[in-house]
Amino acid sequence: MRARLPRYNGRVKIIIDTVAGSLTTVDGGSERFLNLYSKAAFEAISLQWVRVGWSLRYYHNFSWFGRPVLQLPEDLIRLQEVIYRVRPDVVVETGVHRGGSLMFHATLCRALGKGRVIGVDLHIEESTRAAIGKHEMAPYISLVEGDSASSEVVGRVAGMIRAGESVLVILDSGHTKDHVARELECYSRFVTPGSYIIATDGVMRDLADVPGGQRGWVTDNPGAAADEFAERHPEFRQQQPAWLFHDGELSENVTYWPGAWLERLG
DSSP states (O other): OOOOSOOOOSOOEEEEETTTTEEEEEETTEEEEEETTSHHHHHHHHHHHHHHHHHTTGGGSOEETTEEOOSOHHHHHHHHHHHHHHOOSEEEEEOOTTSHHHHHHHHHHHHHTOOEEEEEESOOOHHHHHHHHTSTTGGGEEEEESOTTSHHHHHHHHHTSOTTOOEEEEEOSOOSHHHHHHHHHHHGGGOOTTOEEEEOOGGGGGOTTSTTOOGGGGTSSHHHHHHHHHHHOTTEEEOOOOOSSOOSSOOSOOOSOTTOEEEEOO
16 A cells, blocks of 8 residues: 555645635645644645645755765664664665765664664765765665666665575665666665665655656656566555654655555565
8 A cells, every 4th residue: 555645636726714614625626625633634735745745855954973964864764664664684775865874874873772874875975985995884884876777786785685684675766666666676675574675755646747847757767667666576565654653644654755665575
């Protein structure tokens, strides 16, 4: 089951009336009236909040242990819930950027008393490599430079994983459907039962018409690759991980990663 926050269809108008406590959606000639403080209204507002925030580069304003981390904070919170439960020996992430997400994973490894991180990217800036190398989290992090979907790089990563180790994989190095599909086929082999491979940034399909978006994102995005991968691979289940604590009506993540979570079954 994929995250079910409503998809943006490019035509909906939303009217929020705080005096009446209502939210109205107008889609063509059809109107829908909601209690402003309902689950459905929260989901409609959240979708637009994600879209507007992305266009304003909201997610560019966070760091972790001194390094920029380009992720929606809620996605990181949900990720740590899963890492705490799975307790992987190895976290592989494709897409290093400036190292903030590697720091995030590494601090969790240190807190749990186990685990290490492998970061893969086509090109790692020397300033980023140097900053990671002298950071207090450096002992937990290894870097691999090269095309993440190439046989050479995948082979190098394979050689860094020891027999019997549990592995969780996060794909964040490319945003085209084709590239992510290749990564899914290459790295899913490392994922151990009960763990996950996560194809991030499926939100692109809902951003085609915002400033900075591209029309092709409607179909050319990581979420589409994850959907098709799940159909081809019954050994994986495409489902948002259950929240460890749950109070209230809400049931879906506010996320940049819809449909991202692919769990390896036993």
